Amino acid sequence: MKAAAVFKSWEFMLAVVLVLELLVLGMINPAFLNIENLLFSTSDFAHVIIAAIGLTLIIMTGGIDISGVSIMGLASIVLGLAFIAGVPIGFAVIIALGVGIAAGAFNGAVVANTDVNPLIVTLATLFLYAGIATGLPTLLDMLGFQAYGAGGFEAYQYEGITGLPKAFTWIGSGRIGWVPMPLVVALLLAAVATWVMLFTRFGRYLKLIGVSPAVAHFTGVPIKRTLVTVYAMNGFAVAIAGLVLTAYLGSARSDLGSEALLSIITAVVLGGSSIYGGQGSVIGTLLAGFVLGFMRQGLLALGISSDVVPVIIGLLLVGSVALRIGLAKLSTARANRAAFAAEQMAVEGNGGRS
Amino acid sequence: MKKILKSREFLVLALLVAMILAVSTVNAAVLRPLTLINIVNSSLFLVLIAIGQMFVVMTRGIDVSVGAIAGLSAVIFGMALNAGIPLPLAMVCALLTGLVCGSVNAAGIVFVGIPPIIMTLGTLGAYRGLMRVLTGGSWIESIPQSIKTLAVTRYMSVPLMVWAVAALIIVLAILLSRIKAVRNFYAVGDNREGAYLLGINVRATEFTAYALAGLFSGAAAIVFTGQIGFVPMQTGSGQELKAIAAVVLGGVSLMGGTGTIWSAVIGALFLTTVDSMMIFLKVPGSWNNAVAGAVLLAIVVFDYLIRRAVRNRQLAMRAAEMHHAEQDHDTRLQPREAVR
Numbered sequence: 001m002k003a004a005a006v007f008k009s010w011e012f013m014l015a016v017v018l019v020l021e022l023l024v025l026g027m028i029n030p031a032f033l034n035i036e037n038l039l040f041s042t043s044d045f046a047h048v049i050i051a052a053i054g055l056t057l058i059i060m061t062g063g064i065d066i067s068g069v070s071i072m073g074l075a076s077i078v079l080g081l082a083f084i085a086g087v088p089i090g091f092a093v094i095i096a097l098g099v100g101i102a103a104g105a106f107n108g109a110v111v112a113n114t115d116v117n118p119l120i121v122t123l124a125t126l127f128l129y130a131g132i133a134t135g136l137p138t139l140l141d142m143l144g145f146q147a148y149g150a151g152g153f154e155a156y157q158y159e160g161i162t163g164l165p166k167a168f169t170w171i172g173s174g175r176i177g178w179v180p181m182p183l184v185v186a187l188l189l190a191a192v193a194t195w196v197m198l199f200t201r202f203g204r205y206l207k208l209i210g211v212s213p214a215v216a217h218f219t220g221v222p223i224k225r226t227l228v229t230v231y232a233m234n235g236f237a238v239a240i241a242g243l244v245l246t247a248y249l250g251s252a253r254s255d256l257g258s259e260a261l262l263s264i265i266t267a268v269v270l271g272g273s274s275i276y277g278g279q280g281s282v283i284g285t286l287l288a289g290f291v292l293g294f295m296r297q298g299l300l301a302l303g304i305s306s307d308v309v310p311v312i313i314g315l316l317l318v319g320s321v322a323l324r325i326g327l328a329k330l331s332t333a334r335a336n337r338a339a340f341a342a343e344q345m346a347v348e349g350n351g352g353r354s
Numbered sequence: 355m356k357k358i359l360k361s362r363e364f365l366v367l368a369l370l371v372a373m374i375l376a377v378s379t380v381n382a383a384v385l386r387p388l389t390l391i392n393i394v395n396s397s398l399f400l401v402l403i404a405i406g407q408m409f410v411v412m413t414r415g416i417d418v419s420v421g422a423i424a425g426l427s428a429v430i431f432g433m434a435l436n437a438g439i440p441l442p443l444a445m446v447c448a449l450l451t452g453l454v455c456g457s458v459n460a461a462g463i464v465f466v467g468i469p470p471i472i473m474t475l476g477t478l479g480a481y482r483g484l485m486r487v488l489t490g491g492s493w494i495e496s497i498p499q500s501i502k503t504l505a506v507t508r509y510m511s512v513p514l515m516v517w518a519v520a521a522l523i524i525v526l527a528i529l530l531s532r533i534k535a536v537r538n539f540y541a542v543g544d545n546r547e548g549a550y551l552l553g554i555n556v557r558a559t560e561f562t563a564y565a566l567a568g569l570f571s572g573a574a575a576i577v578f579t580g581q582i583g584f585v586p587m588q589t590g591s592g593q594e595l596k597a598i599a600a601v602v603l604g605g606v607s608l609m610g611g612t613g614t615i616w617s618a619v620i621g622a623l624f625l626t627t628v629d630s631m632m633i634f635l636k637v638p639g640s641w642n643n644a645v646a647g648a649v650l651l652a653i654v655v656f657d658y659l660i661r662r663a664v665r666n667r668q669l670a671m672r673a674a675e676m677h678h679a680e681q682d683h684d685t686r687l688q689p690r691e692a693v694r
Contacts, residue, residue: 064471110651114658117608119416119471123595124651131644138638262479265472275469307486314479321468 010272010324014287021291025298032301038294039178043248045293046182047072047241048260049286052267053186053193054237056285057230059268060197062210062277063118065107065234068264070129072242072257075100077133079243080161080252081140089168097239103129104235108228133254160251172247182244186286189237193282206230210277262310266317267292272324292316362605362657363616370624373631381634388511389630395513397626398581399424399574402519403593404600404618405526406456406570409563410470411601414543414610417564419459419474420571420597422481424590427451427575429485432494432585441500448579449572455481456568460561478594486587494585505580515577527615539563543610599650600625605657624649 006012026033051068058065075096082092103125110121174181197203205226208216216223246252271288273280295316296309378384403420410417431448439447455477462473507514530536538559541549550556571590579585604621606613628649629642637645 110655114655116654116658120598120602120608120654121651123598124647124654126595127599127643127647128651129647131641131647134640135638135644138640262475265475269472275472305487305491307483307491309483310479311483311487314476314483316476317479318462318468318473318476321472322462322466325467 011281011284011287014271014284014291018287018291018294021294021298025294025301029298029301032298036178039183040180041297042183042186042290042293043172043180044297045263045289046180046186047245047248047257048263048267048293049186049289050182050189050241050244051238051257051260051264052271052285052289053189053282054234054241055264055268056271056273056280056282057193057197057206058118058234059273059275060206060210060277060280061227061230062213062275063111063227063231064275065104065118065122065231066261066265067103067107067122067126067129068234068238068241069257069259069261070126070133071100071103071235071238072245072260073254074103074129074133074136075239075242076246076252076256077136077161077254079246080164081136083164083252084161085140089165093168093243096243097236100235100239100242101232102235104238105228105232107235108231111231112224112227130255130258136254160249160253162251164247164250164252169247169250172244172249182248185240185244186289189240190282190286197282202226202229207278210279212278262313262317263292266313269317270320363614363620366604366620366624366653370620370627373627377631377634384631384634391512391516393627393630394623395516395581396630397623398515398519398577399590400593400596400600400622400626401523401619402570402574402577403567403590403597404604404622405523405615406567406574407594407597408601408606408613408615408618409539409566411598411606411608412539412543412610412613413560413563414546414608415463415470415560415563416598416608417456417459417474417567418471418594418598419455419478419481420567421590421593421595422478422485423452423455423568423571424575424578424593425587426455426481426485426488427572428579428585428589429488429494431575431579432497433488435498435501436494436496441498441504444501445576448575449569452568452570452572452575453565454568456565456571457561459568460564463564464557464561482591485589489585489587491587493587497579497584501576501580502583505577505583515580519577523615523619530615540611543612545611596625596646597622599646603650603653 022033022038031037051072055065055068078099079092079096082095083089087095107118107122107125110116110125111118114121171181171185176184197206205216205221208219208221209223209226213223242256245256249256267289268280268285269275269288270292271280271284271286273285292313295312299309299312300306374384374390383389403424407417407420427448430451431444434444434447435441459470459474459477462468462477463470505513505515509517538549538554541552541554542556542559546556549559575589578589600621601613601618602608602621603624604613604617604619606617625646628645632639632642632645
């Protein structure tokens with residue numbers, strides 16, 4: 001990419017916005033600009049970024065998966081129940097991630113093999129997975145599994161499962177150097193997803209399907225396999241998000257992350273992805289995730305009630321899309337004017353000769 | 355008549371009856387008239403917002419903010435009542451709130467060109483936040499008795515609100531089948547460019563759809579406040595997804611251009627009944643969402659399979675016809691060759 005193109009890109013604008021945001025919040029409240037504080041506060045929204053990275057890949061294909069927030073809770077409660085049932089924590093993590101991948105792959109299989117709108121498919125599984133997550137404890141009781149404690153598994157239906165081992169909660173509260181683990185996980189995933197998008201054939205397939213499914217089909221792109229894989233990848237990512245949040249809060253709950261849907265989609269769309277597919281980048285999503293997360297932190301630090309935060313996030317979502325539409329219209333208008341001027345020049349030139 | 359029997363609405367209605375009958379073999383209490391009336395009564399909120407949603411989905415849009423609009427309207431309604439505004443005027447306030455919220459959605463979608471899911475997702479956050487800002491996060495309680503008595507008044511053991519909503523549905527059904535402009539919703543949803551070229555005012559049609567979604571959410575807020583007697587902050591939360599599920603279940607395609615008011619009504623009734631049946635089967639309430647999700651998924655996939663089978667049969671018939679035509683062609687050619 002040429003230097004001029006970099007400066008004009010949406011990602012660059014987001015980076016500028018992020019820096020400006022930090023500076024403004026820092027000017028109002030100098031304590032905010034403490035690097036250690038800033039890094040530490042990312043733990044509060046790292047799960048949103050992780051889930052948004054997975055969703056970016058799906059939205060690239062023109063699809064959507066809103067069931068991710070339910071998969072987060074499902075992965076969390078599966079981990080907790082497995083732990084209580086006496087499964088070693090490492091194995092419990094693998095089970096939870098496996099459930100996430102399976103749930104995602106199921107979404108993908110339905111989307112790929114029917115013409116039902118992905119929004120409806122994942123709306124149905126949003127209810128389905130959330131219901132399974134809340135119902136799982138009672139199901140285990142009915143199946144006769146034994147839990148430590150008098151209440152059986154049902155006791156964990158609404159209250160969190162605590163007492164998870166240190167080795168696991170380290171993923172949420174530990175840090176490498178100055179960088180907290182949730183942020184490390186988010187950055188690692190972002191790096192992997194960027195590599196997939198830019199340097200693999202699979203990444204090209206995702207974009208091509210988003211631009212035009214028909215062309216992708218005739219080009220010989222294995223559409224079904226690609227779709228199932230990308231939805232499974234998203235299931236994996238949101239399961240990780242669920243586990244990171246579980247480790248951070250130190251408690252496994254079935255309704256974990258259920259309020260994150262608006263933030264996740266806002267991060268993806270603010271990051272420059274088009275919900276019609278074929279456009280967007282993981283870096284954009286990552287930057288937008290930071291912009292949103294720090295804005296939330298900053299507003300709360302300024303003493304603004306948390307009630308106002310969703311209003312501002314909602315306005316940001318709508319405003320950013322309106323801005324992009326406006327910019328697109330402007331550039332079209334400019335291109336049209338230029339073309340018109342060139343045409344007129346040509347006509348006048350002709351007129352002079354004849 | 356045959357058309358009605360073949361319709362998706364009828365299929366879901368038959369499933370609904372079959373489900374109630376099946377559950378009645380386990381627990382006969384389901385078939386008591388009072389039980390059925392109560393199920394209908396508790397479905398009113400969802401029925402109303404689903405009707406609003408139907409207009410939007412018919413035009414190939416989507417509105418995920420209807421639950422939040424209902425919540426905000428309920429807050430305004432409760433505050434108006436507590437401020438001593440007479441009931442009819444407070445109702446107008448609630449309806450107006452819904453209409454304004456819906457019109458804001460419409461303005462962003464129709465005039466700015468923001469994708470519907472993005473616009474309404476944004477206003478979902480905004481309206482929900484506004485609810486908390488207006489009330490400071492506390493519930494609105496001590497609402498005057500007038501609205502609550504309205505909810506418990508029964509004629510022939512059927513609540514007044516059920517009569518009112520039923521009357522509204524029948525009037526709407528008649529109006530929708532008589533007014534010519536209603537066809538515009540179908541035309542715009544089926545083929546936006548085609549509708550524009552036909553001279554239909556596409557923007558006005560889409561605007562009306564979102565405004566109506568808001569208006570019906572306002573009406574749902576009145577019913578909700580009357581039935582519950584206070585306004586909790588969770589009012590309408592998650593209901594937007596249920597409303598979409600209801601209309602899709604009832605046969606409104608998200609690709610636009612299809613659906614009737616009965617789709618919304620039957621879909622909403624079905625989802626509410628599923629919840630009630632779980633109680634009669636003594637299944638823990640925590641499984642409600644799983645069942646609702648599974649039913650929705652099963653129905654849309656089943657619908658796809660039927661559509662695919664029908665299309666394949668049509669294609670096979672056409673192929674067979676072509677094949678016949680080719681054979682006729684061949685046999686007609688042969689004698690001529692022979693002559694030559």
